[in-house]
Amino acid sequence: MFFEAKNLKIYYKTKKGFVKAVDNISLNIEKGQTVGLVGESGCGKSTFGQGLLKILPPTTYYDGSVKIENQELINLTEDKMRKIRGKKIGMIFQDPMTSLNPVMKIEKLFYETLKTHEPEITKEEARKRTAKVLEKVGIEPERMKEYSFQFSGGMRQRVMIALTLVLNPILVIADEPTTSLDVIVQAQIMKLLNELRKEYDMSMILITHDLGVVAEMADKICVMYGGHIVEEAKSEDLYYKPKHPYTKLLLQSIPNTNINDLDLKYIYGSPPDLSNPPIGCRFVDRCPYKKEICKLKEPPVVEVDESKVKCWLYSEVKQ
Numbered sequence: 001m002f003f004e005a006k007n008l009k010i011y012y013k014t015k016k017g018f019v020k021a022v023d024n025i026s027l028n029i030e031k032g033q034t035v036g037l038v039g040e041s042g043c044g045k046s047t048f049g050q051g052l053l054k055i056l057p058p059t060t061y062y063d064g065s066v067k068i069e070n071q072e073l074i075n076l077t078e079d080k081m082r083k084i085r086g087k088k089i090g091m092i093f094q095d096p097m098t099s100l101n102p103v104m105k106i107e108k109l110f111y112e113t114l115k116t117h118e119p120e121i122t123k124e125e126a127r128k129r130t131a132k133v134l135e136k137v138g139i140e141p142e143r144m145k146e147y148s149f150q151f152s153g154g155m156r157q158r159v160m161i162a163l164t165l166v167l168n169p170i171l172v173i174a175d176e177p178t179t180s181l182d183v184i185v186q187a188q189i190m191k192l193l194n195e196l197r198k199e200y201d202m203s204m205i206l207i208t209h210d211l212g213v214v215a216e217m218a219d220k221i222c223v224m225y226g227g228h229i230v231e232e233a234k235s236e237d238l239y240y241k242p243k244h245p246y247t248k249l250l251l252q253s254i255p256n257t258n259i260n261d262l263d264l265k266y267i268y269g270s271p272p273d274l275s276n277p278p279i280g281c282r283f284v285d286r287c288p289y290k291k292e293i294c295k296l297k298e299p300p301v302v303e304v305d306e307s308k309v310k311c312w313l314y315s316e317v318k319q
C-alpha cells in the first residue's frame with residue numbers, strides 16, 4: 001500500500017486532560033489517488049493532516065501506525081521526520097501568509113526550501129527550478145524577485161502550491177487550500193491543483209468542510225465526525241448513496257441535492273467535546289435514528305455495498 005494509517009490516535013495534552021482529536025482512524029491511499037476529508041469544524045481534519053507530518057505541539061500523544069511507501073512515521077525521530085516533511089509529504093495550508101515568510105523574497109524562499117533537502121544545490125539551479133514551477137502555477141518567473149506581501153491572496157496560494165511542488169512530494173496534504181479566497185479564484189486554484197496533481201503523479205489528501213468541492217476532485221471521501229471517520233466511500237457513492245446519518249446531514253447542507261429522507265430542522269446540538277467524548281457513537285446526541293445501543297457502545301466499522309460505515313444502523317450485531 002502506498003499510504004496506510006492504521007488505528008491512528010492523536011491526542012492533545014491539555015490541563016483538562018487529553019483532547020481526542022483523532023481517535024482510532026484507519027485509512028489507505030493508493031498512488032495517484034485523491035482522498036477528500038470532510039466534516040464540520042473541530043472534527044479533527046487538520047489534526048489528522050498535521051499529525052501525519054508531526055508538526056503538532058511536542059506534548060501531543062500519538063499511537064497506531066502511519067506508513068508511506070512502507071516507512072513507518074509515528075516513531076521516527078525529529079531528524080528523520082524533517083527529511084519527510086516537504087520532500088515526501090508536502091502541505092498546503094489555508095492561509096499562505098502564515099507559511100510564506102513575508103520578509104523573504106520569493107526567490108530566496110524557494111532557495112532555502114530546496115537547500116534544506118538538497119544541500120548541494122546552487123543558486124542558479126534553484127532559480128531554474130523556481131522559474132519552472134512558478135510558470136506551472138501561472139506566475140511570471142520574474143516575480144520571484146518580489147516579496148509574498150506584494151501578491152494577491154490567489155497569487156499567494158499559487159506560490160504556496162509552487163513551493164510544495166518544487167520538492168516533488170509523493171503525497172500532498174491540502175488543508176482548506178482555498179477557503180480564504182473568493183469563489184472564482186477558488187475554482188481556478190482547485191482546477192490548477194487537480195491538474196498539477198496528475199502531472200506530478202502525486203497522491204493528495206484534500207481537507208475541506210465543503211462536500212461540493214471534493215465530490216468532483218476526490219476518488220474517495222472520508223467523512224469525519226468527532227475524531228472518527230464515520231463513512232468512507234467512493235465519491236459518487238457518498239454523494240448519491242450516503243449511508244451514515246451524519247453524511248446525509250452534510251449533503252443536505254449543500255444546495256441542490258436531493259437528500260430528503262432526513263429533515264435538517266430536527267437535527268440540533270453541536271459536535272461532542274473531544275476531551276470527554278460520548279462512550280457510544282459520537283453522533284448519538286444529534287442522530288434522528290439513534291437506538292439504545294448507540295449510547296452504550298461504540299459502533300464498529302461495517303462494509304455496506306462498497307462503503308465503510310461506522311454506525312449501528314448497519315450492523316448485524318444484536319443489542
Ligand SMILES: Nc1ncnc2c1ncn2[C@@H]1O[C@H](COP(=O)(O)OP(=O)(O)OP(=O)(O)O)[C@@H](O)[C@H]1O
Pocket residue numbers: 012013014019021039040041042043044045046047048057209274
Ligand atoms: N493545540 C491544541 N490543543 C488542544 N486542543 C486542540 C488543539 N488544536 C486543536 N484542538 C482541538 O482538537 C479538535 C480538532 O481540531 P481540528 O483543528 O483538527 O479540527 P478541524 O476539523 O480541522 O476544524 P476546522 O474545520 O475548523 O479547521 C478540536 O476540538 C480542537 O478544539
Ligand SMILES: [Mg+2]
Pocket residue numbers: 045046047175
Ligand atoms: Mg482545520
